[in-house]
Amino acid sequence: xxxxxxxxxxxxxxxxxxxxxxxxxxxxxxxxxxxxxxxxxxxxxxxxxxxxxxxxxxxxxxxxxxxxxxxxxxxxxxxxxxxxxxxxxxxxxxxxxxxxxxxxxxxxxxxx
Amino acid sequence: xxxxxxxxxxxxxxxxxxxxxxxxxxxxxxxxxxxxxxxxxxxxxxxxxxxxxxxxxxxxxxxxxxxxxxxxxxxxxxxxxxxxxxxxxxxxxxxxxxxxxxxxxxxxxxxxxxx
Numbered sequence: 001x002x003x004x005x006x007x008x009x010x011x012x013x014x015x016x017x018x019x020x021x022x023x024x025x026x027x028x029x030x031x032x033x034x035x036x037x038x039x040x041x042x043x044x045x046x047x048x049x050x051x052x053x054x055x056x057x058x059x060x061x062x063x064x065x066x067x068x069x070x071x072x073x074x075x076x077x078x079x080x081x082x083x084x085x086x087x088x089x090x091x092x093x094x095x096x097x098x099x100x101x102x103x104x105x106x107x108x109x110x111x112x
Numbered sequence: 113x114x115x116x117x118x119x120x121x122x123x124x125x126x127x128x129x130x131x132x133x134x135x136x137x138x139x140x141x142x143x144x145x146x147x148x149x150x151x152x153x154x155x156x157x158x159x160x161x162x163x164x165x166x167x168x169x170x171x172x173x174x175x176x177x178x179x180x181x182x183x184x185x186x187x188x189x190x191x192x193x194x195x196x197x198x199x200x201x202x203x204x205x206x207x208x209x210x211x212x213x214x215x216x217x218x219x220x221x222x223x224x225x226x227x
Contacts, residue, residue, distance in 0.1 A: 004154070032213050043118075043203060044155070044218040051213050089154055093214060099145065099168065100216060102154030 002027045006090055006103035013080055014111055021075040021106045023090030028068050034100065035064050035075050036089040044089065048075070052095070080110045114138075116219035118204050124225045125194055132190045133222045137206030144187050145205040145216060146179060148172065155203050161187060162209055194226045 003026045013019055023033070032051050036044040048057045048064040050073065056065040063076040077084060087107045091100040117136045125131050137144045143162050147155035158177070159169045163184040173179075176194075181187040191198055201223050205216040 032215075034215065036218070041201075041223065043116075043220040044205075046215060046217060049213060049215045091154070098143065098160060098162075098209075098214065099157040100147075100155075102156070104152065104154050 002030075002092060002094055002101045004090060004092055004101050004103035006088075006106050008106060009104065010107040010109075012109045012111065015080060015082060017080050017110075018076065018078050019080055019108070021077070021088050021090075021108070023073040023075070023103055025071045025073075025092050025101075027094060028071050029095045030068060031093045031095045031097075033064075033066055033073050033093070034091045035062075035073075036091065038087045038089060038105070040087075047088075077108075080108075082110050082112050084108060085110050116204055116206050116217055118202075118219040118222050120222060121220060122223045122225075124227065126227050127194055127196060129194055130190065130192045131194060131224065132188055133202055133204075133224075134186060134188050135204030135219060136186045137204070138217060141206035141208055141217075142184070143207045143209050143214075144181055145207075146187070146189050147203040147205065149201040149203055149221070150199075158189075191224075194224075196226050199224055199226045 035047045050066045061078040087105040089105045091102045145160040146158040149155040161181040176192045201221045203221045205218045207216045
């Protein structure tokens with residue numbers, strides 16, 4: 001059974017810092033990995049999707065990497081802003097399956 | 113493209129009552145998923161449809177839960193005889209079963225509170 005772990009559970013940084021969020025998964029037979037953002041009481045916004053054959057994806061100030069063999073992904077946020085404050089969730093889609101397995105998320109607070 | 117929509121956004125009910133939620137997926141998406149999220153946890157899969165066929169159900173989906181997607185477009189999730197443990201955010205997502213690497217797009221969720 002796939003298990004996804006996100007570290008740290010919470011992170012507080014001052015505005016302008018670069019930061020890294022970590023995601024690990026136990027079964028490396030994945031099809032893709034998605035990073036989501038969730039604001040309090042809201043739904044999920046897809047940030048980046050990395051295919052199993054890719055090593056990284058970039059969107060603006062966000063960069064996600066994937067090391068399938070070691071079961072790890074990182075989300076790098078450059079020059080953080082208060083508007084980045086949210087919970088970030090990592091989810092994997094196993095090969096041969098259609099449903100996502102999520103981590104518990106990292107709650108990020110960026111203070112001005 | 114209006115994205116995935118869910119209705120209602122919030123529902124408060126008394127224990128023992130039945131509730132029904134609706135999800136409208138992105139129009140061209142043939143797959144539709146239901147997930148449940150409790151406080152401080154990541155979403156957990158409940159069930160999914162491809163077109164009108166319900167292809168998979170989680171063991172979390174007790175016999176009090178039923179989902180339908182009668183015409184392969186919108187879907188409903190009904191909970192009968194609600195219990196306090198059913199209080200959660202119910203999230204709907206949709207995707208294509210081909211191309212796009214099965215990227216799932218989520219709606220705003222329905223927050224259920226059972227008193």
